[in-house]
């Protein structure tokens with residue numbers, strides 16, 4: 001018969017073994033913080049949204065692929081200095097834009113020529129970047145990884161680093177049933193993560209669905225928006241995926257020709273892609289070069305510009321427009337744990 005005295009050390013040993021097994025399972029687990037499950041990767045086309053440009057049937061998100069894409073997005077291993085990850089520039093609380101400086105900062109503090117845009121509803125974009133330089137989501141991450149002013153890496157080296165990492169080898173195998181990592185697998189896993197970044201539950205969406213109300217200021221702003229802005233910023237995406245010169249003064253230091261860089265057509269000089277206005281409250285500073293610090297400055301531009309709107313907004317109209325723009329903030333998106341840093345426990 002066991003006495004109390006002999007049982008206790010046994011229990012202690014057993015429970016400490018259990019503890020270490022659980023702890024190591026947690027550390028070894030590639031999907032630890034906010035574990036992604038099947039229900040997290042279901043794509044539902046939001047009501048009223050058009051058909052996406054991105055063909056999800058060719059790269060259907062899986063739990064393993066999405067989890068891998070999330071890890072890569074937050075991992076500085078993709079950069080030359082092991083210091084800069086996608087998320088260094090694309091921060092969730094700012095709808096994956098970067099809020100404190102106008103131009104993007106990459107490895108070694110190198111300055112880019114453009115402001116970091118928000119990332120959302122990417123599968124409905126026919127082209128990426130302010131000049132539309134990239135026309136497929138699967139190709140987009142190549143640009144920052146290889147740009148000298150962003151992550152400063154080259155692909156063979158990135159693949160070599162990932163291949164040498166046993167966790168990544170395992171994760172790539174789980175996602176693609178192959179432990180020889182290729183560029184295509186890298187791009188596809190990032191796309192699986194990026195493609196599900198969907199913002200469609202702002203107060204505006206709830207208002208349209210009839211489950212929320214607007215204040216009278218917001219409603220006045222909506223009406224001003226409808227008569228002055230929707231041609232280029234039409235709902236539900238708040239962009240027409242087109243390019244315009246909205247009358248900003250070119251910055252001679254940056255020497256950015258906009259869309260003309262891509263097409264070489266003179267008439268495309270200083271045209272930029274219409275950005276979505278979803279979550280715009282959170283994505284300051286504004287415009288391709290981040291020249292405006294806040295929405296008031298943007299409204300001052302539109303009030304003075306002849307190229308976009310013939311209307312001279314007065315101060316109360318500017319306030320109304322801004323109040324409306326703030327209804328496009330989607331708290332669910334900004335706090336969606338599926339897109340948060342997996343290294344934060």
Ligand code: HEC
Pocket residue numbers: 073078084085086087088089090104105106107112114115116117118119122125127128129130131140141144145149150151190194
């Ligand atoms: C050094 C900062 C920086 C890093 C690091 C970075 N980006 Fe970006 N990203 C930018 C900037 C700046 C732009 C806009 C460039 C332009 O318009 O020419 C951009 C644009 C994008 C776009 C296109 C958005 C649109 O609507 O056109 C996507 C998608 C994107 N980045 C994803 C990523 C991914 C994935 C990574 C990691 C592999 C990454 N970025 C790393 C700064 C960065």
Ligand code: HEC
Pocket residue numbers: 130225228229230231232233243244245246248272273274275276277280283285286287288289295298302307308309321
């Ligand atoms: C002729 C098309 C057009 C019209 C009309 C227009 N916009 Fe824009 N808007 C653009 C383009 C293009 C940009 C980006 C310019 C750039 O990056 O340099 C932009 C940028 C913005 C931005 C900055 C977004 C960001 O993330 O940097 C805001 C805010 C904005 N517009 C609001 C409005 C409002 C409010 C109206 C109506 C008063 C309006 N726009 C009318 C085309 C238009």
